[in-house]
Amino acid sequence: MVKVDSKVYIAILIGIALMGIAYKLLILLLIPALIYRDFREWLIESILSLVYPNLAPKLILGGDYVFDAKNGIMHVFYKAEPMLDISRLTGSQYVGLFDELIRRLNLGTNEAVAFIRLGGDRFIRLSRVTRNENELPDLSNWLIAREGLLRQYFMIKPLSGEDLRRLVGFPTTPSKTRLVIALAILTLASYVLFKIYGLIVIAVISAVTVKALSNYSVIKGGQLSLLRSRLVSTSKVYTMPSDDDIRAVASAVANYLSNYMLVVSGNPEFRALASSRVAREYEKLVVQERGGKALPAVSRWRVVLDRITQNAEEPIKALIVSDKELPDSNMVMRKSRSLMHLWVLPQIDELSHDVAIVPVFHGGKLISESSRARVRLGLDREGSELIIDLDALPSGHMLVIGPTGMGKTWTVSTILHRLISSGIKALILDPHGEYLRIQGIEPIDVTKKFINIFELDGLTDAERIHRLITEFSILGIDGRALLPDLKLIYSNGIHRDFFKSIEFLRSSTDDDSVALALDRLVSYLRDAEIVPIEELLNNKALLFSQVRASPDVMAFLMGVVADHVYSHVMSRGGIGEQLRQLLVIDEAYYVLNSPLAELMVRGGLRKFGLGTIFVTQTLSGVSSDVLQNIPPLIIVLGGNDAYVASISQALQLTSEDIKWLTTALPPHMQGLTTKALITTGPIKRLGVIELEPSIKDRS
Missing domain, CATH: 3.40.50.300 (P-loop containing nucleotide triphosphate hydrolases)
Known part of the structure; x- marks a missing residue:
């Protein structure tokens, strides 16, 4: 299930084209169709993908980040190795560990994490929509929090410089000459089929396509370019797999696929969607008496709802990409000429157990064999x-x-x-x-x-005094009673001499218990070199x-x-x-x-x-x-x-x-x-x- 199925757009395009062939004026319907952003972008990207095989959003490659300027998404990559292997986990342990990781990541709809395997190398990518500079502090805090969490499951090291370029490739500006030639051929074909009306439509499409060209890049090289097959639809969400089944499939995938990426994003609305679909289909079944169609739909969506409420599975948006199809008939993969799918946020409604068949915890070796620690x-x-x-x-x-x-x-x-x-x-x-x-x-x-307990590096005098009051309480001393004398010690510079400071406090107090505690301390340290x-x-x-x-x-x-x-x-x-x-x-x-x-x-x-x-x-x-x-x-x-x-x-x-x-x-x-x-x-x-x-x- 995808949010917007490209098959719908293909059907619209073919329908208008057939009407245009029958009655050429109707080809002009393509122009108002371009008002709809999703259709317009799909058409532009379809044309550009034919012209540029390695098409991607406009990517700005920094020293340690990749910024998708088209969609406003910041991507940060890490070299990663899992701390545990699926081979050492039972089905319930593996599924529970994966669920826990997804739940603790607590991803929003504009946030995503990608787990990548390319041969013997493993990477993690953190992505978040960041459209302006005002959002950078929030992004930084978000990255720090997610890094800290991921380090509890993986050994990670930020990827930068040549290592980042080797993984991502080199984004370049698409050649306008190549596009102009392609559009010229398309213009000729449109004129032959639709005459003057075809020329008008192609002129509009060419204008918006050329204008949009600055929002795209062409990637040269890069290990990620291996991942050409992407998940386009799934019925797995309607099944009820056991933990052992999930682990068995994940083990098979680990042995079958060497190159893949799992992208996960938040999907807080899916629980409500499942509930409403169950209610809607049940109404059709009982009230409208449409048993033939409604009963299977009720059953399917009932499974989805039970998995969320009873199995405590995490609703997510997901994307799976690889260099070949998954060994699971419930998940339909499709090859792509472009690399657009590698950079967008995922759009397929899924549950965490389904995507757990892509083994996040698999293999694993230390990042640095020479690590001193x-x-x-x-x-x-x-x-x-x-x-x-x-x-x-x-x-x-x-x-x-x-x-x-x-x-x-x-x-x-x-x-x-x-x-x-x-x-x-x-x-x-x-x-x-x-x-x-x-x-x-x-x-x-x-x-x-x-x-010298009175000299504490890097702190103000007020903070030193606060620490001493806390520490003296261990000896049974109410440090607040010493506050005036401690202030004098620091204002007069006496704090630089440990023994003079202790003697000043001892001579200034009228509290016998304080005096006794200080005497006990000095009795042990009187011969100590400071x-x-x-x-x-x-x-x-x-x-x-x-x-x-x-x-x-x-x-x-x-x-x-x-x-x-x-x-x-x-x-x-x-x-x-x-x-x-x-x-x-x-x-x-x-x-x-x-x-x-x-x-x-x-x-x-x-x-x-x-x-x-x-x-x-x-x-x-x-x-x-x-x-x-x-x-x-x-x-x-x-x-x-x-x-x-x-x-x-x-x-x-x-x-x-x-x-x-x-x-x-x-x-x-x-x-x-x-x-x-x-x-x-x-x-x-x-x-x-x-x-x-x-x-x-x-x-």
């Missing part, structure tokens, strides 16, 4: 490699959770060993001194060397063993260090795609339960090259809001029944997940491996992490 963890239970690439994640957060004795520290040390060896720097907040086995990590006792935060960022492990007996002091010190790391990294600039610095927070519940938790998990740090690994054995006290912001990467290690039950609800573990995790053994009993659940955004994989033997040898 690429770590092989081990194997999933199907025997495929478990690989994470922190450069491909939308944020730098990773949560590793596991009970004592099941390889939690060893797992994180394995990841760090492989990242540090590739040049990524790390700072480890190490309460128990468990990460010193990693080669190249230098231990620093916080009672011997620490930072150093700038950047001195700690080069493969250091901050040891808190001397303050372990005071959990609130340890939580305070860990929190302010994390705060300073975040602020320093953002203040030094250098926005980029690659991970350069890691902050590892062991016993992370000390900070995730604190007022600083929101700061710990806030977004935006990934683009400054900073990633954070939170390591914990419990989620007790961690708010759901904080937990929801930690993904995209969570590694859950196996353990006993009580431990798995304690985290099951927070992490929404399935019965299959629970069975896998509760059958885990300690690494020394399991061949230096540990069972785990690795969650990357919405994708879960059960597998076995292979631990680094050399780290255990140095313990």
Whole structure:
């Protein structure tokens, strides 16, 4: 079902031509028909397609975008690799994953996403109608949001420069000479058939065609030009395929087609359309007693409505293009001389399960084999490699959770060993001194060397004071009572000296509880050398063993260090795609339960090259809001029944997940491996992490 069927226009054209042959004056009916925009554009594009085989809308090819000036659509391309293969998914898992992706994209009628496969290469295209410069800020925000979502399912990298040109080709201006010759031939034929009336009609058509020529391009080269067959109609929407059927067809398509593109757009009106069609056909059946025609229509549209309401399928506009026909008789494909279909928004009413036969999650290899942040963890239970690439994640957060004795520290040390060896720097907040086995990590006792908590890079004095008030609350200090003294510290420049600042606050307070808290803090740090935060960022492990007996002091010190790391990294600039610095927070519940938790998990740090690994054995006290912001990467290690039950609800573990995790053994009993659940955004994989033997040898 298409919004406007080109067959209707062909019938109109043939009808007027036949009348013109019978009575030449009637050929003039073509002129008023040109008033209708859809018919006029169809006729112009039909003529131009005959003259220019690779016709496309007028495309402006920028460094990292393609702008369709005719339709006002901005297109941005990405090299993409799916994080999961259809071969590792059941039918319900595959269909559910596809539905979830389409639903979360939340596309409007003027927005579209295209999934492209060309041989071994895969791409994603985001498209949105953007007719003027005032819409560019909205476009930018829309792209950022959709990129972040897509990174939870795919490893994506923006396409630009020669790579973009190789994919799209080179848009050129159509030759007017070629068009004039074609129109001259058409004029001669019209005169022979329709005499003077034919000349009048062709003169009008030629005028509008020549005028419209500036709205078109001719594409030279480009990988996309392979995709000549397009979906023109479908009856699949009237069928009720099972999840396993969809997966089976998708697997067949993956093996049958090497080159294809699926374009999906929003279709919020289709639900109402299906409801009204059911009501209309039912009225014909019951009231008008037109059973012969109405009964099949009621049945068909009832299926559509049930799929939307009961199966919770997403109504969409869709387009499928390929280099040959689909192996599905319900979907009719047609070859095209032009490339117009590659750039327009889709127009066919469909449901998400139908287009899921085009496998979005198929194959997949890492974009960059040389990525510094690429770590092989081990194997999933199907025997495929478990690989994470922190450069491909939308944020730098990773949560590793596991009970004592099941390889939690060893797992994180394995990841760090492989990242540090590739040049990524790390700072480890190490309460128990468990990460010193990693080669190249230098231990620093916080009672011997620490930072000035009053100097926070890149912030105004007012923001520094606000942070300190929040941080002091960890020690039980009402920071608001210190507000006047903190203002004096900054106005007088005392904040540059840590010990003078603490002494000023201590001497200024009349509150014994505040004085005691400050005395406790100083008792641990009185012999510490105060150093700038950047001195700690080069493969250091901050040891808190001397303050372990005071959990609130340890939580305070860990929190302010994390705060300073975040602020320093953002203040030094250098926005980029690659991970350069890691902050590892062991016993992370000390900070995730604190007022600083929101700061710990806030977004935006990934683009400054900073990633954070939170390591914990419990989620007790961690708010759901904080937990929801930690993904995209969570590694859950196996353990006993009580431990798995304690985290099951927070992490929404399935019965299959629970069975896998509760059958885990300690690494020394399991061949230096540990069972785990690795969650990357919405994708879960059960597998076995292979631990680094050399780290255990140095313990």
